[in-house]
Amino acid sequence: MALTSARIVTPATARMGEIIEIKTLARHPMETGYRRDDRGRQIARDIIGTFRVTYNAVEIFQADLSQGIAANPFIAFTTVAMETGDIIATWTDLAGREISAKARITIT
Amino acid sequence: MTISHGEPTMLAATLSRRGVISGGVAITLVPFASWPGAAQSEAGQLTDAISRATGGRTPLAAGVKLDLPELAENGFSVPLNVTIDSPMTERDHVRFITIVSEKNPAPQIARFTLGPRAGRAAVRTHVRLADTQRIAAVAETSTGRFLIGVADVVVTISACTNGG
Numbered sequence: 001m002a003l004t005s006a007r008i009v010t011p012a013t014a015r016m017g018e019i020i021e022i023k024t025l026a027r028h029p030m031e032t033g034y035r036r037d038d039r040g041r042q043i044a045r046d047i048i049g050t051f052r053v054t055y056n057a058v059e060i061f062q063a064d065l066s067q068g069i070a071a072n073p074f075i076a077f078t079t080v081a082m083e084t085g086d087i088i089a090t091w092t093d094l095a096g097r098e099i100s101a102k103a104r105i106t107i108t
Numbered sequence: 109m110t111i112s113h114g115e116p117t118m119l120a121a122t123l124s125r126r127g128v129i130s131g132g133v134a135i136t137l138v139p140f141a142s143w144p145g146a147a148q149s150e151a152g153q154l155t156d157a158i159s160r161a162t163g164g165r166t167p168l169a170a171g172v173k174l175d176l177p178e179l180a181e182n183g184f185s186v187p188l189n190v191t192i193d194s195p196m197t198e199r200d201h202v203r204f205i206t207i208v209s210e211k212n213p214a215p216q217i218a219r220f221t222l223g224p225r226a227g228r229a230a231v232r233t234h235v236r237l238a239d240t241q242r243i244a245a246v247a248e249t250s251t252g253r254f255l256i257g258v259a260d261v262v263v264t265i266s267a268c269t270n271g272g
Contacts, residue, residue, distance in 0.1 A: 019227035032236070034213060034268065060225050068209060068217030070185035070234040077220070080227040 003028060003048070003099035008089045010103040014081035022053065022061075023076040026091045026099065032067040048073055050092045056085035081107055154242060157208035157215035161246040162254040172257025174245040176235075183237040183267035190245045192229035192255060202229035204248040211241035213268075236267035 006026040014020050026048060033045025045067060053061040060079050079087070084107045090100045158167065171193040180186040194202045201224045207217040220231050229247065237243075240262045247255040 030236075032213075032267075055225070058225075060223065062221040064219040064221075066214045066217055068207075068212050068214050068236050070236050074232070074234050076232040077222065078226050078228045078230055080225055082225070 003091060003093060003097055006089065006091055006099045006101040008053075008087065008101040008103045010087055010105050012104070013106045013108045016081060016083075016107050018081045019078050020081050020105070021076055021078050022087060022089075022103070023074070024051070024053075024089050024101070025072060025074050027072055028091070028093070030065075030067060030069055030071045030073060034067075045094070047094060048091045049094050051075060051089065052092075053077075053087065053089045055079060055087050056083060060087075081105060083107055151210065153215050154208060154210040154244060158244055158246055158256065160216070161204075161206040161208060161219075162248070165254050167246055167254035167256035169256050169258075171255045172245050172247055174243065174257040174259045176243060176259045176261045178260075179262045179264070180237060181264045183239075183263040183265055185234045186237050186261065186263075187232070188235045188243070189232045190230070190257070192245075192247045194229045194247075194249065196224050196227055196229060198224050199250065201226070201250050202247050203250050204246075205229065205231060206246045206248075207235070208244050208246065209237070209241060210243070211239040212236070213238060217243075237261060237263045238266055238268040239263055 004027055009023045011020050028048050029046065031043055031046040035043045037043055047067050048065055051063040051065060052059060061077050063075060065073060084105065086102050086104055088100055088102045090098055092098045173191045175189040176186060190205055192202050202222060205220040208215055209217055217235050218233065222229060242258055242260050244256055244258045
């Protein structure tokens with residue numbers, strides 16, 4: 001299934017050195033590969049396999065996911081606010097399709 | 109629930125507690141016989157998955173707080189919260205957090221890579237649970253230490269039904 005929507009949420013502003021939480025959510029079924037359709041045929045596994053986050057182009061977080069992650073994967077983690085800039089999350093499925101979401105943070 | 113950390117060897121010796129829980133609560137479990145890997149020893153699956161996460165080293169049962177609900181009515185989406193005591197400095201920080209399962213068909217649920225810029229070693233997500241089981245979080249630090257924390261979850265509706 002195509003990756004149609006994804007969101008990243010950070011505080012709009014933070015003090016230098018403050019630890020902030022970044023929350024992310026992608027719309028995706030995370031199809032396990034174990035289910036069968038109405039005619040008994042196995043439904044192919046279709047999951048987001050990797051998730052990466054950069055902060056002003058420096059990678060700050062990465063995740064390898066399996067079908068053990070719930071549909072519409074939610075991942076939240078922390079980072080130290082270093083400089084004003086963009087935090088970009090990228091979700092990649094097993095077929096290599098990607099979607100990204102961006103949040104802007106301003107250091108006060 | 110979070111189990112206070114005893115020796116790592118407790119992994120094999122925890123069934124009495126689960127027995128007490130299941131004795132007191134009416135639990136509806138979907139039969140798993142048709143599932144891939146269902147015949148495999150389940151305690152063995154968790155031990156093997158932990159061993160893969162540590163490269164065969166024995167993790168220390170300390171410093172990892174793994175929070176899941178004691179009772180998950182719906183195994184399709186169960187909140188998981190893991191926090192590791194770490195200064196998260198350049199020299200001493202958590203590099204990897206691996207979440208592994210005793211009874212899911214895929215033993216490794218997720219592996220998170222972080223660094224000193226995280227500030228805190230803390231990750232939240234939602235997981236699928238196929239059955240009442242033990243979940244473990246294994247942390248690997250930049251100083252070469254392996255830490256583990258576990259949580260037991262009673263699941264009333266398995267994520268392994270055909271519902272979605």
